[in-house]
Amino acid sequence: MSLHDQSLPELARNISHGASRNIQLDRRDFLKILGGGLLVCLAPASAWVQESGRAFGGHELPKDVSAWLHIAAVGKVTVFTGKVEVGQNIRTSLAQQVAEELRVPFDSITMVMGDTDLTPWDMGTFGSRTTLTMGPQLRTMAAAARETLVQMAAERWQVNAATLTAANGKVIDSKQSRSFTYGELTHGEKLIKTVSGEEHLTPATEWKIAGTAVAKVDGRDFVTGAHKYPSDMILPEMQFGAVLRPDGFNAKLASLDTSAAEKLNGVRVVRDGDFVGVVAPDAYTAQHALTSIQANWNVPTQPSHEGLYEYLKSNPETADENGVQHVAGSVKEAMASVDIKLEHQYTVAYIAHAPLEPRAAVATWADGRLTVWTGTQRPFGVRDELMEAFKLNPAQVRVIQPDMGSGYGGKHTGEAAIEAARLAKSAGKPVKVIWTRQEEFTWAYFRPAGLIEIKAGVRRDGTLVAWEHHNYNSGPAAIATPYDVANQVIQYHPAKSPLRQGSYRGLAATANHFARESHMDTLAHSAGLDPLAFRLKNLTDTRLRAVLQAAADKFGWGRSKSTPDRGFGMACGTDKGGYVATCAEVHIDAATRKVTIHRIVEAWESGAIVNPDGLRNQVMGGIVQAIGGALFEQILFANGRILNAHFAQYRLPRFSDTPQIEVVLLDRKDLPSAGAGETGIVGLAPAVANAIFAATGTRLRNMPMAPAHDRQHESGTQFQS
Amino acid sequence: MADFILNVNGAHVHVQAPFDESLLSVLRNRLHLTGTKYGCGEGQCGACTVLLDGEATRSCLVAVGSAANAKIITIEGLEHDGKLSAVQQAFLDEGAFQCGYCTAGMILSATGLLQRTPKPTAEQIVDAMNGNLCRCGTYPRIVAAIQRAAQSMPAKGANR
Numbered sequence: 038m039s040l041h042d043q044s045l046p047e048l049a050r051n052i053s054h055g056a057s058r059n060i061q062l063d064r065r066d067f068l069k070i071l072g073g074g075l076l077v078c079l080a081p082a083s084a085w086v087q088e089s090g091r092a093f094g095g096h097e098l099p100k101d102v103s104a105w106l107h108i109a110a111v112g113k114v115t116v117f118t119g120k121v122e123v124g125q126n127i128r129t130s131l132a133q134q135v136a137e138e139l140r141v142p143f144d145s146i147t148m149v150m151g152d153t154d155l156t157p158w159d160m161g162t163f164g165s166r167t168t169l170t171m172g173p174q175l176r177t178m179a180a181a182a183r184e185t186l187v188q189m190a191a192e193r194w195q196v197n198a199a200t201l202t203a204a205n206g207k208v209i210d211s212k213q214s215r216s217f218t219y220g221e222l223t224h225g226e227k228l229i230k231t232v233s234g235e236e237h238l239t240p241a242t243e244w245k246i247a248g249t250a251v252a253k254v255d256g257r258d259f260v261t262g263a264h265k266y267p268s269d270m271i272l273p274e275m276q277f278g279a280v281l282r283p284d285g286f287n288a289k290l291a292s293l294d295t296s297a298a299e300k301l302n303g304v305r306v307v308r309d310g311d312f313v314g315v316v317a318p319d320a321y322t323a324q325h326a327l328t329s330i331q332a333n334w335n336v337p338t339q340p341s342h343e344g345l346y347e348y349l350k351s352n353p354e355t356a357d358e359n360g361v362q363h364v365a366g367s368v369k370e371a372m373a374s375v376d377i378k379l380e381h382q383y384t385v386a387y388i389a390h391a392p393l394e395p396r397a398a399v400a401t402w403a404d405g406r407l408t409v410w411t412g413t414q415r416p417f418g419v420r421d422e423l424m425e426a427f428k429l430n431p432a433q434v435r436v437i438q439p440d441m442g443s444g445y446g447g448k449h450t451g452e453a454a455i456e457a458a459r460l461a462k463s464a465g466k467p468v469k470v471i472w473t474r475q476e477e478f479t480w481a482y483f484r485p486a487g488l489i490e491i492k493a494g495v496r497r498d499g500t501l502v503a504w505e506h507h508n509y510n511s512g513p514a515a516i517a518t519p520y521d522v523a524n525q526v527i528q529y530h531p532a533k534s535p536l537r538q539g540s541y542r543g544l545a546a547t548a549n550h551f552a553r554e555s556h557m558d559t560l561a562h563s564a565g566l567d568p569l570a571f572r573l574k575n576l577t578d579t580r581l582r583a584v585l586q587a588a589a590d591k592f593g594w595g596r597s598k599s600t601p602d603r604g605f606g607m608a609c610g611t612d613k614g615g616y617v618a619t620c621a622e623v624h625i626d627a628a629t630r631k632v633t634i635h636r637i638v639e640a641w642e643s644g645a646i647v648n649p650d651g652l653r654n655q656v657m658g659g660i661v662q663a664i665g666g667a668l669f670e671q672i673l674f675a676n677g678r679i680l681n682a683h684f685a686q687y688r689l690p691r692f693s694d695t696p697q698i699e700v701v702l703l704d705r706k707d708l709p710s711a712g713a714g715e716t717g718i719v720g721l722a723p724a725v726a727n728a729i730f731a732a733t734g735t736r737l738r739n740m741p742m743a744p745a746h747d748r749q750h751e752s753g754t755q756f757q758s
Numbered sequence: 759m760a761d762f763i764l765n766v767n768g769a770h771v772h773v774q775a776p777f778d779e780s781l782l783s784v785l786r787n788r789l790h791l792t793g794t795k796y797g798c799g800e801g802q803c804g805a806c807t808v809l810l811d812g813e814a815t816r817s818c819l820v821a822v823g824s825a826a827n828a829k830i831i832t833i834e835g836l837e838h839d840g841k842l843s844a845v846q847q848a849f850l851d852e853g854a855f856q857c858g859y860c861t862a863g864m865i866l867s868a869t870g871l872l873q874r875t876p877k878p879t880a881e882q883i884v885d886a887m888n889g890n891l892c893r894c895g896t897y898p899r900i901v902a903a904i905q906r907a908a909q910s911m912p913a914k915g916a917n918r
Contacts, residue, residue, distance in 0.1 A: 256855075260849045442859030
């Protein structure tokens with residue numbers, strides 16, 4: 038990048054001194070360090086604040102500067118945002134949107150992301166919010182920058198700005214056949230412009246860079262091994278740390294003997310209460326030291342996966358205020374008059390995110406200041422955790438998030454960062470901590486398990502008139518039904534989870550869609566209606582109808598009848614601004630009962646498409662990831678211990694599990710772009726369940742639906758996968 | 759600690775390490791070749807795959823001492839004179855990654871496959887690659903990339 042890298046931390050400290058939430062830009066300092074040019078800041082904008090509405094971890098969207106953009110004297114554009122790249126391709130898609138509005142070539146843009154010293158505060162990268170909120174914010178700044186540059190050119194030429202156009206990094210006066218490059222305009226200038234979200238944005242119908250399949254930024258670095266992930270960071274004199282883990286959750290240290298570890302060359306043992314860690318000059322010695330520690334732990338008796346769903350239903354978490362209740366009409370009265378009544382329970386297991394790069398951090402202390410490189414979706418959240426752990430102020434902590442080995446909602450927290458910082462502080466040298474796979478499986482957090490109960494009533498003609506949906510523990514995401522039902526009771530019941538649980542791609546939308554779309558399918562069959570016809574009969578949402586019809590058309594829905602060895606199923610839904618419909622063809626081996634997902638067609642719509650190639654990749658990835666939770670992924674646990682904390686025991690989708698996948702994208706250029714990293718995951722499980730039912734007449738209501746053989750007595754399935 | 763001379767990416771490099779330290783750990787932590795990734799340390803994910811005498815091998819399961827006489831190729835050794843290998847180029851052309859953390863292992867496994875079987879069937883690709891995990895779920899693009907690489911390579915299958 039063209040900025041003075043060394044000066045940027047200094048710059049940021051100048052900016053962020055004082056109240057961390059209320060950045061006071063010292064404009065002269067900023068431009069002095071950036072070396073002149075044009076700086077555009079997005080200042081308080083009531084639109085963003087109102088739009089955010091809900092709180093995430095106590096933070097609203099920032100009420101101060103939320104992003105900034107700098108055009109250097111040479112015309113190089115640098116965009117600063119607190120969002121992070123984790124494989125969802127926003128480094129590329131956000132840069133496309135800036136290039137579009139600014140009218141510059143795509144490759145003139147550098148994105149600085151997820152660095153708490155260099156970028157404005159951001160609550161984190163989750164909830165499919167980047168495309169929805171950060172996209173328009175960056176576009177607004179870029180449009181303002183463009184207008185400013187046009188104005189500057191107009192003043193130099195002494196012409197009306199309305200006669201000028203901006204294109205390809207230049208302001209052009211076509212009447213006089215003359216132009217200025219942006220660099221010529223910003224050269225020698227020290228300008229700051231503040232905008233508040235009122236700029237006119239280029240409609241998607243006129244996009245030339247946004248809306249196209251621009252290849253991933255720095256793609257070459259990912260095929261040559263040059264890209265540095267958090268776990269690849271190396272500092273001079275860096276040591277390797279490892280942490281002693283308890284024998285189970287909620288364990289207390291009963292006895293400890295570290296004498297053997299302390300005798301090893303260069304090893305330092307760090308003890309602080311029940312925290313025990315080692316620091317060694319190399320990774321091998323660190324692991325050797327860790328295994329030579331003798332420790333005994335008292336592990337209390339704790340619930341297991343056996344009887345989990347009864348446990349969740351009977352252990353409400355009353356302190357959790359997220360309980361959502363939605364009531365319309367009277368389900369009780371409506372149920373008294375319907376022709377078809379169905380009541381069933383559905384369950385989803387705890388599953389692991391299992392990002393291929395486990396938690397990792399490198400921490401270094403210098404002059405009372407802590408810098409940590411770590412893989413996280415919330416660099417500012419991790420900064421808060423470090424501030425609290427070490428009693429530091431915001432100016433004393435810097436968290437840097439190199440583009441990481443994914444997260445899927447599983448890396449909101451800063452465990453490895455705190456551990457590395459703790460060990461580095463004690464060692465007086467930089468320390469790297471990389472969690473083992475077993476640690477990642479055990480000491481991270483899980484996608485919540487849940488029990489869902491649905492009661493529904495339908496008239497003989499197929500009209501849905503009553504719907505009652507209770508979700509215990511798994512979560513409220515997409516709990517509302519998109520179908521037209523006059524009488525509804527829909528409620529989320531938070532529970533005391535026996536395992537640490539948190540965010541996951543799509544949150545509870547997977548569980549709620551699995552239950553709802555399985556139930557809808559059962560109702561359709563009970564009413565003697567085709568599943569597509571039954572859905573359309575009870576659905577007026579035009580965007581959802583459009584994806585449903587698009588998926589059905591591409592799939593050839595209704596062209597063949599299901600047979601005992603081949604079933605067809607469908608499901609649809611919407612969440613977080615994305616609309617999805619999934620059709621599945623499933624093959625079932627008559628002898629072994631092995632389920633093979635043969636073909637998936639998924640139609641997707643999330644407004645105007647920013648990058649069709651990236652979008653296709655996300656939707657396809659969601660489908661593949663969904664296969665695991667649908668068929669075989671499940672965390673097994675007992676007495677505070679995870680029983681399958683290895684890839685050999687916890688099966689993930691592999692090449693051989695991957696069906697033929699066709700993704701149909703609907704590009705609604707008339708609608709705002711929404712995020713697409715999550716909701717593409719929700720349709721697969723119910724579509725497969727419905728296909729298995731169509732083939733065999735067996736209704737599977739527990740995810741995973743075809744777990745390993747020794748688990749089948751619990752899930753009640755006879756199917757293999 | 760023992761002294762080893764390793765043949766890595768065509769160069770002889772001296773390294774001091776315990777005999778039983780994994781090749782993965784030595785590559786990453788002592789030679790700073792961080793393109794090879796840790797995913798599980800148990801040979802279950804393929805992120806650490808390197809070529810040992812042309813065979814795709816899980817470097818987390820190989821003691822450095824037993825790799826001392828082998829030709830080791832890591833992801834850093836596939837590019838020559840600024841030109842990507844056919845497999846690297848195909849992954850780039852197909853956009854066969856999301857977070858990219860599995861990519862090095864995928865490319866080395868695919869390179870090993872194509873050296874052995876220059877024109878693999880779809881089934882042979884799945885068989886050879888099934889030990890490599892991509893949690894982002896880009897498998898269809900990876901299969902397409904391998905097929906593309908197979909088409910772009912000389913029939914003899916020489917891929918250095």
